[in-house]
Amino acid sequence: MKAIVKKEPGKGFSLEEVEIPEIKEPNDVKVKVLNASICGTDLHIWKWDEWSQQRIKTPQIDGHEFVGEVVEVGPMVKGLKPGDIVAAETHIPCGVCKQCKTGKMHICKNMQILGVDRDGVFAEYVVVPEIVLWKLDPSIPREFASVMEPLGNAIHTATAVDLRGKTVLITGAGPIGVMAVQVAKVSGAATIIVSEPSEYRMNMAKEMGADYIINPLEENLVEEVMKLTNDDGADVLLEMSGNPNALNQGINALTNGGDAVILGVFPTNPVPFEMNTAVFKGINIHCITGRKMFETWQIASEWLRTKKLDLSKVITHVLPMEEFEKGFEIMNSKKSGKIILKISE
Template sequence: MKAIVKVRPEPGGTDILDVEMPVCGPNDALVKMDVVSICGTDVHIYNWDKWARNAIKPPLIYGHEFSGTVVEVGKNIDYLNEGDSVSGECHIYCGHCQQCKLGNAHICENLTAFGVSTPGVFCEYQALPAQNLWVNDPKIPKEYLSLQDPLGNAVHTVFSTDVTGRNVAILGCGPIGLMAIAVAKAAGAAQVVAVGHKNEYRMDLAKKVGADHVLRAGDDFEKISKELTGGVGMDAVFEITGNPSAVLTGMRMARKGGTLALLGIFNEPVTIELNDNVIFKCLDIKGIYGRRIWDTWILTTGLLKSGKLNLDPIITHRFKFDDFLKGMETMVGGNSGKIIIDI
């Protein structure tokens, strides 16, 4: 079968190769991939940045966002059937550590991830742990099925606090930031302020998915936040860039007693003056990682079935499998939203 493999430990370093078919283990399901989508994590692997150099051991089939069809079920599995339409939770959890027992499998003490720790889904077929597969609701538009992993990140972040009737800011207009805008609007936020940087393409997408205001580099974010909220500041700020300077921006945009939720992954330490920015204003800071398993998936399915989420503007490019490298270069270039690949 064909697979997209990180072959060489260098920027790019990716080839489309013929590899052996995976074997379905007793606790697995063999899935025929229908559609995959490119994530920021895949860009890190492709670019071979500091995180990738520490986390990835080539050769590796990468990719973790997909929708597909079950073609074989392991002998120990009785809750999946051949022909099921599935997507997947990429975080592989043990089920027996303290965090798993507490209902926090997304921060399992023994967490791994397919497409990072084990072979991923940028291929024609993959054997995946059955416990990680989510049977898709037939009422969800097919073009959205491979987006449930990143959409779940946005749902987890936005639903970490109450946004109904509240003023919220979303820092970052990448694909997950755009999804967070749509989720916040669907959840009933009074107004959603998107903060981009210099990427006019993505800031235009932010408007299309429902941002009430879009701020850019050079704007006085704190001043505008107060002007839009009667001098108070934002009830909730969601940081989705991983840019160290955005943390201070978020703290200053948030009101006293407000919430700052951090989803972005940082490549360097962040230094913050805590007294004025956190302690004296009683700012509630939340760390967000992945998706709650399976709470977030249930919420995500409900939102998608409601018809309140319009993700069409976010899906900006679609490529055939053999043109994957063109898709990746488009993603790296920045003038795109979500890119999906037909297998």
């Protein structure tokens, strides 16, 4: 089969002919990959940055966001059959640790990540355990289905607190940030303010329904939020950028007793943080990783099935698998939303 492979250390991927994976465990499912989308994690691996050098073992097939068709199931698989259309949870849980046993599989202590710790989905076929597959309603468009994993991040973040009637500040209008705009609207937010320096992404946020957009490089974010909220501050911060300045500006822009929900992954550790401001304001801090398994997937499925969410504005490029290099170059330019690779028909 054809696969996009990180063949050796260094920048880039290569298109290779590799063996089709086979079912090895009784709960395994073989899936024909239809569409796969490029994630920020894939971009890190493509660049071969410091994180990738420490985490990725070559050669490896990368990618983890996809929609596919079941072609074969192991003898213990009960909920799927050939022909079913599925998407997959990236976090592969062990099923036996404390977290898995107490409803927190998404933060499994022994978790593997698809396309990071094992071969991923930038290939014509992939084999994964049944536990991570989510059967889809056939009415959900395939392109929308292929980005349900990052949509789940937006949903997990934006539904961590009650947004009904709230003023919501979203810092960072990358693909997940702009998905969160729609999720916040569906969840009842009264006003949505987006902070984003990129003109391309500002326009995308506007198309997705943001009420106000602020460029933090040209305007004082805290002052502008205060003007829009009668000097009260935003009720909820959804931090999607992974930028320390955005995080601290967001904390300062919150009302006393507000909620800061943090999804962004930061480039440095430790991160400079306005802890005293958060303490004296009585800010509630929620840290988000992944998607709840499978509460978030159920919400995503129903909102897509009933057309409460429309992801057409966030999917900006659809390319054949062979043009993957072009896709990564476009994504690296930050002038795109989600980029989908068509793997199979």
